[in-house]
Amino acid sequence: MDEFNPLYKRWRKGLKRVALVYPNRYVGGISNLGLQYIYHRINLMDGFVCERFYSDVFDGLKSVETSTPLSSFDIALFSIQYEEDVFKAYEILKKSGFSGLKIAGGPCIMENPRPYEKIFDFLYVGELESSSFFDRLQFNDLKDCEGIYSPGKRVKSVRSKLDEHLEMQIIGNSAYGRALLLEIGRGCVRNCRFCIVRRIYFPCRWRDAELLLEVAEKNRKFVDKVALIAPSPSDHPEFREIVFGLADMGFSVSPSSIRADKIDEEIIGVLKASGLRTLTIAPEAGSERLREALNKGIGYEDIIRTSGLAGEYGIEKIKLYFMVGLPGERKEDLDEIVNLAKEVRNSVRRVEISVNPLVPKPHTPFQWLSFGGKLEFRKEDIRELKEKIKYLWKNLRGFEFKAGSVEEFAVQTVISRGKQDVFPLIESGRANSFRNIFRLGLDRYLGSVEEHWSCVDHGYDAKRLRMELERALRIAGIDF
Structure with a gap:
């Protein structure tokens, strides 16, 4: 597998093995900075080693790093990003014969943990960076940990501050190509009535442009492309500074999406010059009436104007x-x-x-x-x-x-x-x-x-x- 992995830790006798399982394709899993953070954090812990599993690598039954069977691991952490991922997660557990501790988290658990109660031992609701989860995991004491859901009880979702960013990360062939992933924000300032992001990641939080550019600078020798990750990257209050700063460093820049009401000639010119295709x-929705019902916040004129700019800039x-x-x-x-x-x-x-x-x-x-x-x-x-x-x-x-x-x-x-x-x-x-x-x-x-x-x-x-x-x-x- 062609990837740069500065976070890898070798297993030695006496270490507890933790499997980080993404029950979907590698290209999606390697694009998820949350998973990379978990991998990094566990590999920093004394007495633990973490290895990764993807559904299209050994059918999710052996680790990417050492081809070790899942059944040899002590703990399995599953990330359920999409509802249908649970089918593969359950299949992996059954085929592997895994008998250790089973824990699941991710957006689907934050959305509604109840369908997953019979599959996993613990269900974590929330974000991990600022939580006590890793300390409690180290001492095998998750029962009353913040964010852990117990059937019949209400659980408060855990929120993290975004005052840091993973400085080094695994760089592989992600959904954005071979790129450095910069999570510039979490949550959304918009209020689209169909979208779950605003509620489960509330409040919207942004990382400082200075921090993001520092991380990019540290990775210049490893990669020449940056993907800007957020539900709506162009809503970042320093979006212009981030894009221009990365372009000045020589990076090509790829936002995960663009709001049609946030684009101007200067921004689209820089994105095009940095490699955006x-x-x-x-x-x-096609009609103004339904877009208003959705509270989408963009109109016909925004879409046509942005399309016209895209055409002008090639x-x-x-x-x-x-x-x-x-x-x-x-x-x-x-x-x-x-x-x-x-x-x-x-x-x-x-x-x-x-x-x-x-x-x-x-x-x-x-x-x-x-x-x-x-x-x-x-x-x-x-x-x-x-x-x-x-x-x-x-x-x-x-x-x-x-x-x-x-x-x-x-x-x-x-x-x-x-x-x-x-x-x-x-x-x-x-x-x-x-x-x-x-x-x-x-x-x-x-x-x-x-x-x-x-x-x-x-x-x-x-x-x-x-x-x-x-x-x-x-x-x-x-x-x-």
Whole structure:
């Protein structure tokens, strides 16, 4: 494996082995700075050594560093980034015969730990940098550790200060290419009604530009590209200083995404000069009405202006992200997606369209909606979602078009909103999971359900979420 790893620690007799398991592909796992921080922190601890596991390296059953079987490890830390990762996590545990301590964390555990209760010994809710987790792990005393979820009790999510950054990191072929990863912020200042990020990573925190540039300087001899990581990097109050500073050092700069209302000629010129070839914009909806219902905060003029700047400065490609199954969605809204895509293509040569069904996530104003964007779920909604995607595909011939599987997004919805009773679905495996939703009677989680995830305290007022939902429904033209 072609990677630079300054954090590696050799195992010797007497050391406890900790497996850091990412039950998905290497390219995604190596792009996650949180995992790199855990790996680094454990390898600094006396008496412990940490090695990594990825689903596409030895099928997740042996470590990357030494090919040691998972069954030889004492502790396994799983990061569940996406709901469907739990299928692979469970499969890895069963196939490996692992019998040690099983701990899981990550966004899906922060979202709703209840579906994972039967799989793991401990579930950690929150961020790790400022917590006592590693000290308690060292003394095998996690039971009353902050952030550890106990069934039947409410757990407060742990927040970290971002006053430091991992100075050295593993550099491999990540989702951003071979790049230094700079997490410039966590959380989001926006209030998109469909998005869980604002709630589970509240409040929004930014790292200082000076700190980030110092880390970049220390890594100049190892890599010539920097990826700026945050839910909305261009909202950083020092975004301009960061981009210009990195460009002055000779780095090519790749933000994880760009807000269409935050781009100007100067910024896009520097990004292009530093090697940016693709710009990512997420309108989410084609019509102004639905973007307002989503509280997206960008309009048609922002998107067209940014696309025009991209074309002027020679950006080769724009990626546009949209959703279907939004509340109050009509055929005219789909036509607006088609029209907007065609307008953008007037500015740049290549346009990629990505379309996914809305997952009504816990901890968002849309948590009371059904899968399909209505107030109640009907089986016909699955067919309608497929028809909407097919309609867009037919009318966007000539574009690069990618669409998520409606069935897979239905499975995500069930797992994200479920309780312990979704374990048989996880146990049955990914291949037939959609069919098993109905066989097991779990399709109730595709409709509006009780907030089983209120066992996690993320510090927001649920009454305000309800008010936001009502605003969205009024804008979308739905009676409630």
